[in-house]
Amino acid sequence: MAGEEPDRAARILSAADDLFCERGYDGVSIRDVARQAGVNKALVFYYYESKIKLFERVLAGYYEAHAEVFKRAAEDASGDLRARIHGLIDTYFDFIGSHHRYARLIQQEVARQGEHIGLIRDNLAQLFLVSHVAFADTLPERGPLAPKHFFLSLAGMTINYFTYAPALGEVWGDDPLSEAAQAERRAHLRWVIDALLDALE
Amino acid sequence: MAGEEPDRAARILSAADDLFCERGYDGVSIRDVARQAGVNKALVFYYYESKIKLFERVLAGYYEAHAEVFKRAAEDASGDLRARIHGLIDTYFDFIGSHHRYARLIQQEVARQGEHIGLIRDNLAQLFLVSHVAFADTLPERGPLAPKHFFLSLAGMTINYFTYAPALGEVWGDDPLSEAAQAERRAHLRWVIDALLDALE
Amino acid sequence: MAGEEPDRAARILSAADDLFCERGYDGVSIRDVARQAGVNKALVFYYYESKIKLFERVLAGYYEAHAEVFKRAAEDASGDLRARIHGLIDTYFDFIGSHHRYARLIQQEVARQGEHIGLIRDNLAQLFLVSHVAFADTLPERGPLAPKHFFLSLAGMTINYFTYAPALGEVWGDDPLSEAAQAERRAHLRWVIDALLDALE
Amino acid sequence: MAGEEPDRAARILSAADDLFCERGYDGVSIRDVARQAGVNKALVFYYYESKIKLFERVLAGYYEAHAEVFKRAAEDASGDLRARIHGLIDTYFDFIGSHHRYARLIQQEVARQGEHIGLIRDNLAQLFLVSHVAFADTLPERGPLAPKHFFLSLAGMTINYFTYAPALGEVWGDDPLSEAAQAERRAHLRWVIDALLDALE
């Protein structure tokens, strides 16, 4: 009544989001989702038909968020290549930074090569295209300096921070998700990008 | 006796290795393992006590392989920093390249932050130490240029190739695991390392 | 209004009829019925209260159709015994032939001895009475030549054709529901009836 | 211990037999089977893999019994056509009489035309072949007097007694499965057969 209980479909989706990101597709049962959402198990099927479709809805949510962020980033892009690349990576870093769970989800499913890789691939492909455009006029189409390698390197350096660092936080003795730590990582990325662009010139 | 059937414990471990790497912890059942190993389900428990312990044995196997490779790499290390870094990354690339499945396993478990992250953390920590030593005299202890950032960036660029590229192979229209493609990626990494070291000087 | 959508109660009943005849009581769900009728699931309950009552309505529908056909057949009956028997069987054959599904439904429920056998029994009893009257003056009340045996034999020979033959159609290589095949079966029945009546004389 | 608990696989099969015959495939759940057999639900799957395979095992059991009975009947066949036909029908009547449940099972599944009709069709086809041989030299290949019609009529008259009569027992006020009633039905069949054969001559 007090706004505590919004519509159940949304609650279910949100619970599924949390759980799939945390434990991966196979690690989550519908019962878990229902319990976390505080609803009846059957209701999950009422709204989302099947586990896989629920999962795809979660993925689709990110896909849309992803797409929008990058569309805006592309529109705002201005200045020279260097500025555009920095802008892109900043955008990506922000996005991943505020959707850690998504990073984990992607990383898990990519690594697993499950059946539902389709949507994830689309997700990545879309991201790749954006970067491709950014690099297109500077890099050779093929070979070790092709855009795809830079894409993989830069995107990987960004996303890996959020997936690996937590595992290493204890070793390093700090919290890699703190604002300070994120700012430091961001600075590292800027430094790396500058180094790479300098070398390209 | 006939050479055809080595000891069953090893067969089970090998089957578990295959399967866990391919489908993740939750994606594999003991029945799958037993079937793949061609043994009775109960025998899996006889030798490895529980599913989780079997999984940990698989992880431990990689830990050992990992450790040995890097110990040897450290011993063989010679020449200047540049040469040592190249050597390290080459070693890592070789290791991951010949244990794709391991890369996927690590990536999944890191992302999932499961209960058995302990071993994986040890695994990564060990790797980090090796790299730490290599960089120690050149990089500042803290800040965006600290060894840990380079470690994360370089290791990530290496391992990510083997986990992400397959998902993107279809998009790019080639097989990222072919010898030629791997050689190209290796060249990319060498180029990146050189760019970073140049910038550091 | 548009003629395309008659009243929904009727649509539901018709869908239920189709489905129950095709797949039996247990093989059909309310969801199936609603989908086939193109209405909301809850509406099925609104009109028919429960699954079992819906089923009984279907049965009742046949009961009425059945009753009417035989009432008319009895009224039209004229001529000697032979003619009357032929008339009855023809009527029955026509009825079953144009309601195959009904034959299957009856056969299933009779064999299953389900809870809703009551109506079916009434159905059969009514049919039996008609035949009883037809045979009454010719056959002994009891023993192997009692009317009930002839009823069972003749009705069974008729209905069985429509239930068994389809299963055997493939074996025999023809379509037992084709007009030609039905005519042949009808001729067989006439021949059998004549043989039996000859023997009775 | 006291012979009360023979091997569970057999208990499960027997329970499944009872239940499938009584309520049809869809009317029975594995839980029912397990409960009736007094075993754990999972054990049903341990022994029979799936519900449909369990069902097929039940069917196969009857198929074998059926086949054996008729093989023996064919071997014992002697005398003229009339004697052979009587022999066959007697054999069939005995078989069905001592396996009522089977009759119901067949009738249900035939009427339902379910997916598992294959085995049942084989069952019927086999029976048909036997009768075909018996009639072969007397009847025309095609038309209303073809063997298939006599097969359908005679087999139907036999099996229908056991499926329909119970539903009609109440109407007739006796127990159609009593010995006396069965003997009477048998006499009816004999009389019908004689009438038909007389007519054929």
Add this chain to the structure above:
DNA sequence: GATGAATGAGTATTCATTCAT
């Protein structure tokens, strides 16, 4: 009349695990 939401009990099937042999 008509519907979307909701549910508790049920469906077939798989799970990791135990244990007697």
Add this chain to the structure above:
DNA sequence: TATGAATGAATACTCATTCAT
């Protein structure tokens, strides 16, 4: 060592039914 048998709890998913609107 090795295995067949056994199980309780879980899996995804469907069911008939109710009810507020």
